[in-house]
Amino acid sequence: MPDSSIRFLVVDDVAENITALDALLQRDGLIVDHAHSAAEALELMLVHDYALAFLDVQMPGTDGYELAELMRSTERTRPIPIIFVTAADRDETRRFRGYEAGAVDYIVKPIDPLILKSKAEVFFRIGRQAKDLQRQRDEMRRIALDRDRAADLLRAHTDNSPLAFVTLNDDLTVADWSQGAERMFGWPANSLLGRPATENGWLDAAQADTMRGWLAVDNSTARHSGEMPLSHTARGPIPCEVYGSILGNGGRRTLSLQILDIGERKQAEEVRSLLIRELNHRIKNTLANVQAIARQGLRRAQSLDDFRKGFSGRLQALSRAHSILSDSTWSSAPLDQLIDDQIRAGTLDGERLHRDGPAVELAPETMLRMALALHELGTNAGKYGALSVPGGAVHLSWTLAGTGITLVWRETGGPPVAPPQGHGFGSDLIAAVAGGEDGSVSVDWRPEGVEWTIRLADGVTAITAVPASSEVMVIPAPAAVQTGLAGQNILVVEDEPLVALDIQAELQDAGAKNVTMARSVEAALAAVVTERFNLALLDGNLKGEPVDPVAVVLRKEGIPFCFVSGYGREHLPADFADTPLIQKPFRPDVLRRTLADLLRSASRCAAE
Structure with a gap:
């Protein structure tokens, strides 16, 4: 806080004179400084x-006269009264x-x-008034600076804000139109x-x-x-959220508007609603397909084991097709990718499959239907046809016709073929879904x-730019795998x-001794501390909680x-990229084979 005291200066070469003046001048709020020479006075x-x-x-x-002339x-020092x-x-x-x-006056010694x-x-009061005026001036200057700073800050906020700020007078004339309003509506301020x-159609x-109703409140x-x-x-009406505040009392009132363009939000809500409807539709269609496959499979199966194998394979084919479509955001996916997936799964033998056809993409519904068709064709070829003997081969070719496709599956080198006595479920499924x-x-x-x-x-479109073909890993379908799970303690975190329940049943059928179930991270960590396990499925x-x-x-x-x-793989813990993954x-057979590999690997590490 600045010093509010008033200062007088007494200049005299005689100390007694200074002391006398100092004693006479003393009062609250006054500081009297002393100087014994002109040089000392000028310094003060x-x-x-x-x-x-x-x-x-x-x-x-x-x-004294010469000092006064120096001061002037x-x-x-010129304004100091003398x-x-x-x-x-x-x-x-x-x-x-x-x-x-x-000089403004004289005092003759001896001093009265x-x-x-x-x-x-008189001069004390004048000095006090000067101090007050200076303080008021500084305060007004500070207030003005604060006001200007606040105005600049407010203008920066309004001009750079994603909101549009508009001020309307009580007759709805535009009093202020921010740069945000110019960006949002395209109207320059000078035109409004x-x-x-309402003149230019903004309202x-x-x-x-x-x-007017808001202003009337x-x-x-x-x-x-x-x-x-x-x-x-340029774009016509755009959806907005408008917030209004009334400014002014008694006199002329104004309406301050803050406006948010909610066009993107409305569009996002529409897209979300569409996606939810589409997701609901796809889920119900998928469940209906699974239900139909289960019912027809049960109706045509020779045994429960025959149904289990057939149903599981068809379900896997649907699941993998869903994964392919998810990677492409359910827009479309290449036919070659679907064929490669069948090879990876072991349904087709990549070394004995000969394909020929243009690069095409399949729409989602077409992709799902074709996945089931190729699964049935590959499964039948592996059981009874060309892929059931070492020298057999499959020739798969297709041609594009507009938005359609003609696909030919031809088997050679297999056992002699005779028409079946009746229609199996696989043949009917091919005819139905394809x-x-x-x-x-x-x-x-x-x-x-x-x-x-x-x-x-x-449901088929040509691919103009052919993507680089990826290496296809061929996984042969093995014979019965000895998992060695007898006597093993296994933790299942699911x-x-x-x-x-399904995993537990499969593990028990494979000979596991004890299967401990954990349904949360906390329960899994507690189980690892209190029990000894040979294997774990995670x-x-x-x-919604990460399993890291x-x-x-x-x-x-x-x-x-595993x-x-x-x-x-991209959604699993990043530090465990080498951990086996079994897809749901x-x-x-994949579950048992993976567990067998884990046990063999653990045994080798223990031996080393």
């Missing part, structure tokens, strides 16, 4: 601001010289205390300022009535809001090898009860484990 004047200076006329060296020659103190007679010549040097105090009081907001009649603290379409100069209403399926049971022709009317996500802590503990304890998840829905 450069440091402090003085409301009055008492100068002794007779001083050795530079006298310097900008800083009262001369003299013991000399009242000489008019001396008096005029003093006034010429800038009343005269001194009355004269000093001072004009009615329509109904919206203007709404604004006799409550300055009222806050108004609503959704309304406001006009864009043909349907918009295509046709025909089969030629030639002795040298069966030939299927599948024609689809639409939050879906039905899936956990879901990729437990009720469980994987870390399993690795630390040396317990071999992931069993519906997620792809899983195949029992």
